[in-house]
Amino acid sequence: MPIRALTGNEAMAEAMRQINPDVVAAYPITPATEIVQLFASFVADGCVDTEFVTVESEHSAIAACIGASGAGARVMTSTSSQGLALMHELLYVAAGLRAPIVICEVNRTLSSPINIHCDHSDTMGSREAGWIQIFAEDAQEAYDLTLQAIKISEEVLLPIMISTDAFIISHCMQRVDMLEDSEVQKFIGPYKAAYSLFDKTITIGPLDLQDYYFEHKRQEIEAMWKTAPVIEKVAQEFASKFGRSYGLFEAYKTEDAEQVIVACGSTCGTTRVVIDNLREKGIKIGLLKLYAMRPFPHQKLKEVLSKAKLITVLDRSVSMSTMGGPVYIELRSALYDAPKHPLLVDYIYGLGGRDIDMDQITDIALKGEQIIKDNKVEKPVQYVGLRE
Amino acid sequence: MPSLKELSKNADLFTGGHRACSGCAGPIVIKQVLSVAGPQTIASLSTGCMEVVSTIYPYTAWNIPYIHVAFETAASALSGVEAAYQVLRRKGKVKGKWNLIAFSGDGGTYDIGFQGLSGAVERGHDFLYVCYNNEAYMNTGIQRSSATPRGAHTTTSPAGTVIPGKKQFHKNLVEVIAAHGAPYVAQAIPSNWADFTRKVRKALDTEGPTVIDILAPCPLGWRYPSNKTIEVARLAVECKFWPLYEVENGKYKLNYRPRKEVPVEEWLRLQGRFAHLFTPENEHIIKEIQEGVDRRWESLLEKCG
Amino acid sequence: MALSSWKELPIGTIITEPGNAREFKTGDWRSQRPIWDSEKCIHCLFCFIYCPDSSIKVNEEGKMTGIDLDYCKGCGICAEECPKEAIHMEIEKR
Structure with missing residues (x-):
């Protein structure tokens, strides 16, 4: 298995390359920018099959991700701080629509005062949005957890964010044991969307009033209840195959x-x-x-x-x-x-x-x-x- | 140009049983679009009148795949659908040709969704964006938008004793989108279904982002009887307030030239939202509106050459 | 009608029955009823293309065959736009 010296951002970008998602819609923001720009170079060099949507804001990034997910695509993006805050409204929408979107997130504080460095205010600020949230300690974990995120999210049909700490992980170079591209593909498996606009004549995102909203929210809560054992199951599978342990x-x-x-x-x-x-x-x-x-x-x-x-x-x-x-x-x-x-x-x-x-x-x-x-x-x- | 007989074949793609107000132009717009586009079409809606009335769970009036994400996302969410379409088609997972169409009101287009639309047009996604423009935030109860015309009464630009209705002229969306270099942009009206359906066909046959801004009269917000929707629309064109034209790769073309001079006053008089202008102290605003309409018309004629 | 429990509903608020709004009849909103005179009708279908409520019935041959009062809200656009005055509105009586 290849051993590389990678920053947290590079590790996440490499994981994204190996996952080879159908659609990535992303917008640059310090300190997550490198993830987006590295991925852009993978696209430019033909290393991935991904349709890369260079949106004009994080709001549009997550909107495009939700649209692509609804259309049956495996979808990823990356952001941090103000970007995650700008997505806030649509984080709830993604979770409610049960769209298995993966965000590679870098923990950075929120304005004001404006500051680009690490704390967990951004991620914690969206902790009730219905997203699975997992913190990585270092670049190796950022890499491994990004791979696991795909499986966890697609099984429980909730979106997920894997986060690293700004600069401390995102920009520090560490030894990262990578998997072979083929091992990654075998681990995550092919994507089959739970529903897709191209498969059936469905209506996604209707107005849900007093008669049904509560029931749909209850379904979402149930999915989150079912997520903890899935995180452990995926971690065990990862450990048995690749030797590194994770979990809750x-x-x-x-x-x-x-x-x-x-x-x-x-x-x-x-x-x-x-x-x-x-x-x-x-x-x-x-x-x-x-x-x-x-x-x-x-x-x-x-x-x-x-x-x-x-x-x-x-x-x-x-x-x-x-x-x-x-x-x-x-x-x-x-x-x-x-x-x-x-x-x-x-x-x-x-x-x-x-x-x-x-x-x-x-x-x-x-x-x-x-x-x-x-x-x-x-x-x-x-x-x-x-x-x- | 397809006949109405042909267009009637796709009558059931947007069904009855939706909860739009009586006489609303929105469903007329959707029906005219889908009559051309056919069943192999995905609709992306922004939050607003048409979204609210057509998909009250567990009911949907849509007989085609439909997605709604939020107010400002008709274009950005459809960007994602289009990206998925491109990649899944390459991978052989999606077959055939699909039309991707966004429907959004003027609030979702001119205002809150403007950035998302601008970005999507600049990126060049292959879709049609239809703005059903009822010239205010009708879904929330008639608030002014940047599409609301000068002088109109809305609940946030009320006809007060000091300020008589909206102070500003409306934004010209077609000009703004044309300035992006979009391959096809047009202004249309539901009363001229032949012109509109031709434009929809042309837009769908054009590769890249296309935008049609269609005036969609609202009996409730414009304050006229529900049976006058088409007449009010027709007169908006006849008085040159809403010229029918298209911009194809930067080239302007006027699609209809009114045969006789109709003062804008005649159109304003049909609508209760302008009633306060017909007083001695506010008459100057009617004059101002007429001057604005004339100025825009002359400028359009110059561009059309 | 008994509403489904949260365990029975499809996930993600997806509606899987396209066009089922037809089950929701809006005809009872109507305060005016359109009356169609088939003798005067020339089947131009202007009423069809301008009807907001998909209430103009058109057959395979492209002929108008009547008005679907299940959905017609009585806006009166059809009567207003008919070039032959083949439709007129009357006060709805129930």
């Missing part, structure tokens, strides 16, 4: 851990090193890396996390509920009816691309040890790396 989340040294740090995206790599260092000092600490934000794996997380004494959440975005970040809020809710409640503390970090380092995470972990000793959380929501 990764539990790292959590078995006997008194404190579990929960994070998603690139920060998990840094956190893992901190965990290893602290373990050497005899501290019982683990990491839970969240792949799936939607569906939120609340049932399984309850099993894994309720054994710990403290859950320390690292949130790279905020919720204006003033109750902490979205991961913290979800977890708190998930653990509410757990047989045993661990303590919970949330650290908001890295907004607008501010770096977080090992010292800061070590400090958070050690503060956690104190919380366990005191059996008390003084301040449930705190900020890391912020000038007070």
Whole structure:
């Protein structure tokens, strides 16, 4: 299998090339632009059969994707930040129409103030749109998860976004084990649309009023319920074929851990090193890396996390509920009816691309040890790396 | 030119049982388009009157494949359908020739969907875009759009005591699309079905993006009796407010020249939305409208050579 | 009519029965009824091409055969546009 040095963007673009979708409609935006421009070069060089629609906005990108999907095509696009926000209205439409569209997303913060760097505000801002949302930690994961996304999305008929962290993953070069083109095609299989304008005389997107809207929304919720086992099934198939493990989340040294740090995206790599260092000092600490934000794996997380004494959440975005970040809020809710409640503390970090380092995470972990000793959380929501 | 007998063969592609208002021109436009296009056609609708009245779940008046995504997406969603059509045809997964037609009101065309239409035309997708232009946001209850004519009363350009109706002249969509270099752009009217169906045929036979802007009178918004829809349409052409012309690869052609001079006042008088202009203090607006119509007509004649 | 449960409906709000709006009769909206005089009719089909409600029945030979009152909303365009006054409107009585 080919080994390449690739950035996160290159890894996603390569995955798209190997998937060879029927239609890609996309618009450039920092820091996801490279995905689009690399794919354009694949089209220009005849490496793919894709019809590439160079739309005039992200809104039209996702509209064209929905149209193409309705016409029976396998469809992908890529975006970030303001682009995802501009798509917002149509994200709901794609999910409601049950269009299995894949977005290669790069997590970048949202204006204002304008800023091109990493946080998870964009993705988290669309977490109720009906899309499956999966976070990648590095370029390898971005590549592997993009391939899995096709299968997951097409089985449950919900759209999906795989996201990487702006610049930290999107622009950093890493070793990526790629599959052969033929292996990718064999893994994803040929596409057969659930419905298509060219196959049957159907009406897509009618006006759905009081008599039926609720039932159709319920179907969508059911599809999301069915997605968690499909994510695991596809991950197992991927692992058995290619040896790399995925799923709803990764539990790292959590078995006997008194404190579990929960994070998603690139920060998990840094956190893992901190965990290893602290373990050497005899501290019982683990990491839970969240792949799936939607569906939120609340049932399984309850099993894994309720054994710990403290859950320390690292949130790279905020919720204006003033109750902490979205991961913290979800977890708190998930653990509410757990047989045993661990303590919970949330650290908001890295907004607008501010770096977080090992010292800061070590400090958070050690503060956690104190919380366990005191059996008390003084301040449930705190900020890391912020000038007070 | 096909006869009405031939056009009647495709009568059931858009069925009765839709909930358009009595006397609405929208369904007349759709029927005239589909009578030419036939069953091998996909329709892309923007949110608006025709979308709302024709597809109230679980019913659809469409006997052809249909997609609606959102208000501003008639062209952009159809771009995606067209891209899928191209690639799936190459792969042998779609057989035969299909007509791809967008239907959108003036709000979805002149205003909120304008960028999507401009982008799609520039990219050169092979489709026909039909704007059924009722000159305001009728679906939400008669609000002004950039297609609303000068002086008209709408609920957001009301005939007040200080401001008597819409202050601005309407945008000229055909000119704007023609400036994109689209291979075929035309202005049409449902009262002249022969001219319109010929234009639809021509547009469908043209490779690349084609756009037809067709005036679609609205009894409710324009305030005239429902039986006068065709007459109001006809008079819009006779008074030169709505000239019938086409632009083929940049070449202008006037398709109909009214035989006698009809002042625009006659057309305005038929419609309650202009009733407030017929007072001594607002008469100057009628004069202004006439001057605007004359100016545009002269400019059109110059372009037609 | 009992409405389907969410488990029974096709996914994605797709309507799979084309043209089933025919099942929805709009004729009861009508306050005026068109009356067709077949003697005066020259089968020009102007009424057909201008009818917003697909209510003008035309046979295979291209002859008008009547008005479909299931859908006719009584707008009166047909009567207005008929060159031979073969259609007139009367107050609907039910």
